[in-house]
Amino acid sequence: MRNPQLDAKGELTHLLTLEGLPAEVIVRILDTAVPFTSIAERDVKKVPLLRGKAVFNLFFENSTRTRTTFEIAAKRLSADVINLNIGASSTTKGETLLDTVDNLVAMNADMFVVRHAQSGAPHLIAAHLNRTGRTHVHVVNAGDGRHAHPTQGLLDLFTIRHYKRDFRNLTVAIVGDVLHSRVARSLIHGLTTMGTPDVRAIGPQTLLPTALQALGVRVCNDMREGLKGCDVVVMLRLQSERMRGALLPSAGEFFKHYGLTPEKLAYAKPDAIVMHPGPMNRGVEIDSAVADGERAVILPQVTFGIAVRMAVLSMLAGNG
Amino acid sequence: MKIEIRNGRLVDPKHGIDRVTTLYIAAGKVAAVGAAPAQWHPNRTIDAAGLVVCPGLIDLSARLREPGFEYKATLESEMAAAVAGGVTSLACPPDTDPPLDEPGLVQMLKHRARSLNQAHVYPVGALTVGLKGESLTEMGELAEAGCVAFSHAEAPLVDTQVLYRALQYAATFGYRVWLRPQDAHLGRGGVAHDGEVATRLGLAAIPPSAETIALAVIFALVRETGVGVHLCRLSTADGVAMIRAARKDGLPVTCDVAVHHLHLCDVDIGWFDPQCHLVPPLRGTRDRAALRAGLADGTIDLVCSDHTPVDDDGKQVPFGESEPGATGLELLLPLTLKWAAEEKVGLPAALARITAVPAAILGLDAGHLAVGQPADVCVFDPAAHWLVEPKALKSQGKNTPFLGLEVPGRVRCTLVGGQVVYEGPGT
Numbered sequence: 001m002r003n004p005q006l007d008a009k010g011e012l013t014h015l016l017t018l019e020g021l022p023a024e025v026i027v028r029i030l031d032t033a034v035p036f037t038s039i040a041e042r043d044v045k046k047v048p049l050l051r052g053k054a055v056f057n058l059f060f061e062n063s064t065r066t067r068t069t070f071e072i073a074a075k076r077l078s079a080d081v082i083n084l085n086i087g088a089s090s091t092t093k094g095e096t097l098l099d100t101v102d103n104l105v106a107m108n109a110d111m112f113v114v115r116h117a118q119s120g121a122p123h124l125i126a127a128h129l130n131r132t133g134r135t136h137v138h139v140v141n142a143g144d145g146r147h148a149h150p151t152q153g154l155l156d157l158f159t160i161r162h163y164k165r166d167f168r169n170l171t172v173a174i175v176g177d178v179l180h181s182r183v184a185r186s187l188i189h190g191l192t193t194m195g196t197p198d199v200r201a202i203g204p205q206t207l208l209p210t211a212l213q214a215l216g217v218r219v220c221n222d223m224r225e226g227l228k229g230c231d232v233v234v235m236l237r238l239q240s241e242r243m244r245g246a247l248l249p250s251a252g253e254f255f256k257h258y259g260l261t262p263e264k265l266a267y268a269k270p271d272a273i274v275m276h277p278g279p280m281n282r283g284v285e286i287d288s289a290v291a292d293g294e295r296a297v298i299l300p301q302v303t304f305g306i307a308v309r310m311a312v313l314s315m316l317a318g319n320g
Numbered sequence: 321m322k323i324e325i326r327n328g329r330l331v332d333p334k335h336g337i338d339r340v341t342t343l344y345i346a347a348g349k350v351a352a353v354g355a356a357p358a359q360w361h362p363n364r365t366i367d368a369a370g371l372v373v374c375p376g377l378i379d380l381s382a383r384l385r386e387p388g389f390e391y392k393a394t395l396e397s398e399m400a401a402a403v404a405g406g407v408t409s410l411a412c413p414p415d416t417d418p419p420l421d422e423p424g425l426v427q428m429l430k431h432r433a434r435s436l437n438q439a440h441v442y443p444v445g446a447l448t449v450g451l452k453g454e455s456l457t458e459m460g461e462l463a464e465a466g467c468v469a470f471s472h473a474e475a476p477l478v479d480t481q482v483l484y485r486a487l488q489y490a491a492t493f494g495y496r497v498w499l500r501p502q503d504a505h506l507g508r509g510g511v512a513h514d515g516e517v518a519t520r521l522g523l524a525a526i527p528p529s530a531e532t533i534a535l536a537v538i539f540a541l542v543r544e545t546g547v548g549v550h551l552c553r554l555s556t557a558d559g560v561a562m563i564r565a566a567r568k569d570g571l572p573v574t575c576d577v578a579v580h581h582l583h584l585c586d587v588d589i590g591w592f593d594p595q596c597h598l599v600p601p602l603r604g605t606r607d608r609a610a611l612r613a614g615l616a617d618g619t620i621d622l623v624c625s626d627h628t629p630v631d632d633d634g635k636q637v638p639f640g641e642s643e644p645g646a647t648g649l650e651l652l653l654p655l656t657l658k659w660a661a662e663e664k665v666g667l668p669a670a671l672a673r674i675t676a677v678p679a680a681i682l683g684l685d686a687g688h689l690a691v692g693q694p695a696d697v698c699v700f701d702p703a704a705h706w707l708v709e710p711k712a713l714k715s716q717g718k719n720t721p722f723l724g725l726e727v728p729g730r731v732r733c734t735l736v737g738g739q740v741v742y743e744g745p746g747t
């Protein structure tokens with residue numbers, strides 16, 4: 001089966017994953033996002049690129065940040081935005097995921113921004129739309145299970161490029177719960193595609209997937225060793241439910257080994273930047289002194305995220 | 321009714337027969353092979369020139385979905401699928417709803433199957449009540465009602481003391497026990513093999529040790545009790561190696577593999593194809609190679625369809641929520657032939673693994689065509705290829721990873737007890 005995010009001409013018609021996306025496409029998205037960063041500074045924070053288009057935020061899993069940034073991005077492009085926080089409600093009514101989608105397409109949806117707890121749910125929707133010939137409807141993956149969060153990956157790449165210019169001489173460390181992290185997977189694919197020579201994953205063995213090396217990642221269990229010489233440190237959010245199921249003994253012990261403190265950050269390069277996809281757990285994966293310190297670029301990430309999402313939505317709608 | 325199946329390549333693995341000859345059937349039984357019996361006036365002649373004539377296939381695992389899951393499949397639809405696939409005897413696992421843990425359910429199933437007058441159905445009884453893994457079923461009553469073996473299907477049997485006692489109790493009366501080796505804890509929540517594909521796709525994983533640990537436990541119990549066990553649906557290379565070693569040590573174990581696992585591996589999941597969501601999970605290429613070699617060298621005794629019809633609603637959902645399983649009755653022969661051709665295994669040896677060997681595991685005098693045997697026969701065209709597509713399948717379940725692929729081996733005609741129960745296109 002062809003990757004359903006590319007159409008017959010190989011053009012991006014859905015954004016489902018960064019895996020397999022050509023570097024030129026990634027660069028095009030990042031370049032498209034650059035002028036959008038200045039729109040927020042204007043008096044009129046709108047461009048008409050998506051005027052008359054209906055963007056449906058289809059969230060089967062709770063999210064405030066991602067949904068809000070997508071909503072802002074779509075509104076700044078002048079789209080009509082409809083938010084659907086489905087949670088478990090329609091599935092408990094017996095409606096299947098694809099029935100929900102078909103109903104919304106009947107309401108003339110142009111784009112779906114989909115978040116789902118199951119890996120692959122946006123692929124299922126995209127493949128269903130492709131198979132039934134409704135190729136004018138586009139799907140953007142806003143996070144599926146542990147699989148992918150491509151717009152987060154892109155905004156991370158945008159942030160790294162903004163501060164470090166060139167991907168091809170960087171050392172990037174991704175720290176924490178990689179096993180359950182769609183953010184980590186998308187960033188890993190993005191970085192390896194962009195030619196970053198040294199991508200490291202740091203965490204306890206219980207939180208690192210078995211075949212991580214196959215993704216082109218160097219695996220470190222020791223944080224200090226893993227941070228040595230890093231240009232970029234990406235901290236992952238640790239969900240509190242990981243304390244159940246014998247993955248970790250306690251948040252305190254996790255912080256002791258893998259929490260980013262000024263002492264541990266000193267192992268990275270002096271000009272290393274610190275990123276976090278949010279929402280942060282202070283004192284669990286990151287110390288406030290680092291989170292609020294001058295090397296943290298966590299808030300710029302949020303701002304860039306809107307520009308990157310504007311770029312993705314406008315490109316899928318046929319602009320650029 | 322006298323039927324003459326003329327000039328086919330008769331392959332009867334049990335008796336070492338592989339030659340072009342004619343099979344004579346009278347009063348539901350094999351009357352003669354080669355030379356016609358005296359006073360022979362057939363009511364019907366089937367020209368089998370260019371075709372293979374073999375014992376009807378015996379499938380060790382086919383879910384018929386009755387009782388309880390009639391929306392997925394019915395006895396009518398799946399029995400039609402069986403004979404269309406050349407399968408004349410099948411064992412069905414106890415994971416129905418309710419499970420096959422009461423004689424009444426088994427009798428009803430046998431009765432329903434008999435009245436359809438197609439393939440023979442051999443229910444496998446539940447080893448524990450409700451498949452809950454707590455208390456033993458009335459195995460004696462169930463055996464009297466028609467159960468040929470006892471298993472726990474895919475339900476976890478966590479308590480090793482229950483397992484130990486179940487093996488001892490079954491052995492007391494000579495009942496066969498079939499077990500699918502999977503550690504209940506390590507496999508929990510998993511939907512895919514713990515490897516590169518699960519890592520990439522972010523799917524909850526089942527490590528190979530889920531199988532090997534369970535095998536080690538079962539072997540220890542077998543060694544201590546001396547009770548034989550049939551192991552179902554091997555999936556890992558390490559598991560195959562363990563079975564090879566155990567058999568070398570003289571442990572009374574036999575085992576099977578599902579036909580899908582001979583051809584597919586985790587890579588075939590592609591972009592979350594729910595058709596490739598199977599139990600046990602499709603594993604790596606090394607595992608697949610070991611299963612193929614194990615079946616060829618006899619470490620794995622036989623291959624079964626693990627037929628599991630699932631409706632569209634069960635598959636048109638995200639991978640992790642999809643119902644596992646694939647339809648298989650009509651693909652058992654083609655996919656076994658494909659494996660045999662690719663591994664350079666001769667036709668008689670390949671057919672043995674879906675006729676005489678499963679009959680022996682079931683304890684049936686079947687799967688061969690000696691004179692006087694009930695005439696359960698499959699006639700197929702080994703050279704004909706056909707496209708696997710929904711309309712080509714009689715099973716109510718159209719769920720198979722092989723949709724859109726061409727497979728070899730088209731069943732032309734199936735006989736059960738000397739009656740033609742299926743005639744395919746081109747007969």
